Amino acid sequence: MSELSNITFPEVCDKLEAASSVVILTHMRPDADTLGSGFALRELLRSLGKRAEVINGDDIPKKLRFIFGVDSLRPELLPADFTPDLVVSVDVSASKLLGELEEEWASRANLAIDHHVLGTPFAKNTYVGDVGACGEIILDIYREFKARGRDLLNRAAATALYAAICSDTGSFKFESVTAETHMRIAELHSVGINHAEIARRLYDSRPISQIMATKAALNALHFYCDGKLAVINFTQAMMAEDNLTREDIDDIISLTRGIEGVEVGMSIKQNAEDLTLFKVSMRSNRVADVSKLCAVFGGGGHVRAGGCTVNAPDEKAAEEMLVREIEREIRALEQSGAFEGADEL
Ligand SMILES: [Mn+2]
Numbered sequence: 655m656s657e658l659s660n661i662t663f664p665e666v667c668d669k670l671e672a673a674s675s676v677v678i679l680t681h682m683r684p685d686a687d688t689l690g691s692g693f694a695l696r697e698l699l700r701s702l703g704k705r706a707e708v709i710n711g712d713d714i715p716k717k718l719r720f721i722f723g724v725d726s727l728r729p730e731l732l733p734a735d736f737t738p739d740l741v742v743s744v745d746v747s748a749s750k751l752l753g754e755l756e757e758e759w760a761s762r763a764n765l766a767i768d769h770h771v772l773g774t775p776f777a778k779n780t781y782v783g784d785v786g787a788c789g790e791i792i793l794d795i796y797r798e799f800k801a802r803g804r805d806l807l808n809r810a811a812a813t814a815l816y817a818a819i820c821s822d823t824g825s826f827k828f829e830s831v832t833a834e835t836h837m838r839i840a841e842l843h844s845v846g847i848n849h850a851e852i853a854r855r856l857y858d859s860r861p862i863s864q865i866m867a868t869k870a871a872l873n874a875l876h877f878y879c880d881g882k883l884a885v886i887n888f889t890q891a892m893m894a895e896d897n898l899t900r901e902d903i904d905d906i907i908s909l910t911r912g913i914e915g916v917e918v919g920m921s922i923k924q925n926a927e928d929l930t931l932f933k934v935s936m937r938s939n940r941v942a943d944v945s946k947l948c949a950v951f952g953g954g955g956h957v958r959a960g961g962c963t964v965n966a967p968d969e970k971a972a973e974e975m976l977v978r979e980i981e982r983e984i985r986a987l988e989q990s991g992a993f994e995g996a997d998e999l
Pocket of ligand 1: 687688745769786787788822
């Protein structure tokens, strides 16, 4: 295996400038950040006269189809004569997150552009920016090319980047948002984006099946740790009852965190093929580091948002195992006085 190393931001831009034909890898179960970053980077490279294509192993979720205007970016759609001299991933923190792309493309990745501090490097060169969304790094690449004399930001790319940044910052609610985030957003506005319509596409037209999923999730919601931990345990039986798809339950974790008094929100989702496999998402509000909690189970993420996958005989056992760990952490935080003053402005 060859050496993997970190590179600097100017080196990232140099590599992009030197390439002539680029494949951009995006993560499985794509979100607005990976797709928006991928689209905007593709546009930048094409504006520089290069060939560039984005691929993804899964279908594109309906509400995100506006970013590319297509429902699939599967690798078999790549032009037959396309041979990249640079393979770059965006928003992919570990090779397994490439999903169906992993086998063929992970080992070919020359460059990973990411913002997940606790990732597992897989590309030859990795750049991890300390920002809330990968889309912010892509905008910084536009800025760098502007400084090099090429002003390339167009409305379509800015629209994609707005979707990326808006979504990965929780609509600018997360602690990762800085003055710089808003400066970048101001720059996106300068090419005339329709931010209200982007937000509507992202948030205000939920399919009925998603509402049914929310209903089922709220029925399953329960609390631990005197209300500091909220859990939704979503089984395949619940999925079957309302004919729900995985896409319908993608965002149920957000139901847990926005409850008064809750510090950690967790969703547990049973795998469709292997009923002893559970996909776990965690969110925290002010104090708990959920990336640390997820790391206990082989996962990772950010301080306020993390995930992992656990094995257990059934959903009850999975929940018990996870809750035990989180409870221990919450009690330790309580004892250390970490909650005192945490809600001050
Ligand atoms: Mn991201």
